[in-house]
Amino acid sequence: MLLKAKNLITGDGETCMEDAALRLDRKGKIEWIGSQTEADMLYPQETVRDYKEATILPGLFDMHVHFGYYYSQPDRENYDDYMIAFYALQQAAYSLQLGITSIRDLSSPHNLLKQLRLAGEKGYVRVPRITHADAGICMTGGHGHEDGIEEADGPWEVRKAIRRQLRGGADWVKILTSNRGDIPEFTQEELDAAVDESHRRGYKTAVHAGTQPSIQMCIDAGFDTIEHGTFMTVEQGRQMARKGIAWVPTITAYTYLYQETKKLIDEGGDTSNPIAARAVRDQAFFEPAYRAYRDNFKKIYDTGVKVLAGSDMVLYGAPPLPIHQELAYMVEYGITPLQAIRTATLNAAEVLGKEKETGSLAPGLEGDILVVEGNAARDIKALDQVIEVFLAGETVFSK
Numbered sequence: 001m002l003l004k005a006k007n008l009i010t011g012d013g014e015t016c017m018e019d020a021a022l023r024l025d026r027k028g029k030i031e032w033i034g035s036q037t038e039a040d041m042l043y044p045q046e047t048v049r050d051y052k053e054a055t056i057l058p059g060l061f062d063m064h065v066h067f068g069y070y071y072s073q074p075d076r077e078n079y080d081d082y083m084i085a086f087y088a089l090q091q092a093a094y095s096l097q098l099g100i101t102s103i104r105d106l107s108s109p110h111n112l113l114k115q116l117r118l119a120g121e122k123g124y125v126r127v128p129r130i131t132h133a134d135a136g137i138c139m140t141g142g143h144g145h146e147d148g149i150e151e152a153d154g155p156w157e158v159r160k161a162i163r164r165q166l167r168g169g170a171d172w173v174k175i176l177t178s179n180r181g182d183i184p185e186f187t188q189e190e191l192d193a194a195v196d197e198s199h200r201r202g203y204k205t206a207v208h209a210g211t212q213p214s215i216q217m218c219i220d221a222g223f224d225t226i227e228h229g230t231f232m233t234v235e236q237g238r239q240m241a242r243k244g245i246a247w248v249p250t251i252t253a254y255t256y257l258y259q260e261t262k263k264l265i266d267e268g269g270d271t272s273n274p275i276a277a278r279a280v281r282d283q284a285f286f287e288p289a290y291r292a293y294r295d296n297f298k299k300i301y302d303t304g305v306k307v308l309a310g311s312d313m314v315l316y317g318a319p320p321l322p323i324h325q326e327l328a329y330m331v332e333y334g335i336t337p338l339q340a341i342r343t344a345t346l347n348a349a350e351v352l353g354k355e356k357e358t359g360s361l362a363p364g365l366e367g368d369i370l371v372v373e374g375n376a377a378r379d380i381k382a383l384d385q386v387i388e389v390f391l392a393g394e395t396v397f398s399k
């Protein structure tokens with residue numbers, strides 16, 4: 001089958017071909033990419049899907065999701081294991097509708113993502129490609145301990161928790177070491193042990209670190225991805241670029257929290273009720289967080305640190321998996337749409353070690369493809385208008 005469109009973005013951050021065509025083979029892999037004129041000569045008999053003025057680009061990656069995060073649901077008590085599985089399945093459905101064909105889950109209830117992937121392989125359900133870190137690990141009483149994160153203290157307990165999660169089938173390790181204050185949770189010794197245990201076993205490890213000095217401690221420990229890095233300095237961006245540590249800023253989640261808490265304060269007035277009181281307190285964190293992303297994103301990007309798109313949206317009532325919005329913020333803060341798309345395609349595949357399988361459009365790779373209205377190389381908002389989504393060459397969503 002031949003797909004044709006006015007624009008084709010390969011995912012390398014630079015290339016947008018005009019009047020392009022892409023051939024999918026019978027196994028759902030990309031066999032050939034070229035111009036429409038060449039395609040007509042080479043494959044005159046082929047079935048053609050012509051998307052006219054649209055853009056063809058690689059299926060997107062969301063590098064920071066929590067498919068099983070039901071903790072913010074107002075009727076949380078209804079969520080037993082069955083309901084959590086249905087909830088996760090709904091997240092998977094959303095992702096495919098949005099053109100997200102690969103996800104990295106960085107903490108969900110134990111075994112949930114492993115079983116969701118298996119159910120997908122068995123053909124019971126349709127899910128994106130899944131990489132997961134099982135439940136994640138924090139210190140006793142640390143960030144996320146009320147939301148199902150496994151607690152461990154001291155280097156050997158941390159190592160043991162990692163061993164347990166890898167034995168259970170985790171593909172990545174996730175550590176959480178900062179909350180909304182400046183006091184780091186894990187000690188340097190514990191962080192070093194986490195990285196050593198993961199790396200010597202051949203696994204990569206992500207760490208939630210948003211404040212100082214946690215960010216520096218995690219750079220020193222040598223994690224593979226730093227999640228949030230909200231108050232990261234430009235100098236730290238340079239260090240990460242040198243050490244090959246990638247950055248998943250999650251701008252949208254923090255901006256949304258800033259806007260929502262601001263709305264509550266602006267409209268509320270009475271700060272004596274607990275929700276408003278909390279909003280006022282949280283605003284002291286979210287407002288500088290929002291400003292830090294807005295003012296520093298481009299400067300840090302320019303250090304050459306590898307940036308990855310992750311949504312991390314777990315709030316009740318918020319738009320699910322807002323990866324399009326994440327890319328839109330990156331563009332608003334100074335990079336090009338093609339560079340932003342790379343953070344959700346080739347960069348992500350490289351960090352996951354899947355670049356020979358998916359993450360860009362090139363012959364030999366899987367047919368994980370997103371087709372959107374308009375020219376996404378010029379206007380990132382084009383990603384909001386999804387026409388069709390392919391996973392391994394099969395249509396999984398069409399408008």
Ligand SMILES: [Zn+2]
Binds near residue numbers: 064066106312
């Ligand atoms: Zn998260």
